Amino acid sequence: MKGNQVAKPRLCDLYSPRMRQLYKNACKTQDLTSFLSFALQRRQIYLRTVPEMNRMLAAAKHALGQAQTLGLAAVTFSAAGNLNATNFYYDHTVGNSTVGHGFQNEQLLQAAMADHSMQQIGAAATGPAAVARVGVFGEDVEAG
Numbered sequence: 001m002k003g004n005q006v007a008k009p010r011l012c013d014l015y016s017p018r019m020r021q022l023y024k025n026a027c028k029t030q031d032l033t034s035f036l037s038f039a040l041q042r043r044q045i046y047l048r049t050v051p052e053m054n055r056m057l058a059a060a061k062h063a064l065g066q067a068q069t070l071g072l073a074a075v076t077f078s079a080a081g082n083l084n085a086t087n088f089y090y091d092h093t094v095g096n097s098t099v100g101h102g103f104q105n106e107q108l109l110q111a112a113m114a115d116h117s118m119q120q121i122g123a124a125a126t127g128p129a130a131v132a133r134v135g136v137f138g139e140d141v142e143a144g
Contacts, residue, residue: 063125070118074111081107 019039026035085104095101099112 060125063121067118067121070114070121074114074118077107077111077114081105081109081111 019042022035022038026032081104084107088105090104093102093104094106094109095103096109096113099109099116103109103112
């Protein structure tokens, strides 16, 4: 600790209460080797975690754009289907195995399919599998 200032921005490895406690213990025992080894391991995990989190954020933003487009499609098809159902009589209903049966016309079926796809995209982008990938990195260092 010489008090030198560095012009470029740096990451602080002493941000967590645990790291501050490990640093205090290392200073008391004059054993900086184990502290520096642990800090290096923690830094490596941090450097693996941040890109993954950034990738997740980009995927979530992309999924949001897709979901918004599908939401607009659902509203458009629904309006067209309701208008069509009001003006024309159909003696049958339509459907499929994904969203079910009983829709008055093809436009209402398309609206239901777009809505279903919108919900699936949102769930996939922020689902537990994405979060679990990042959690593994943290468990590696916190177990130590």
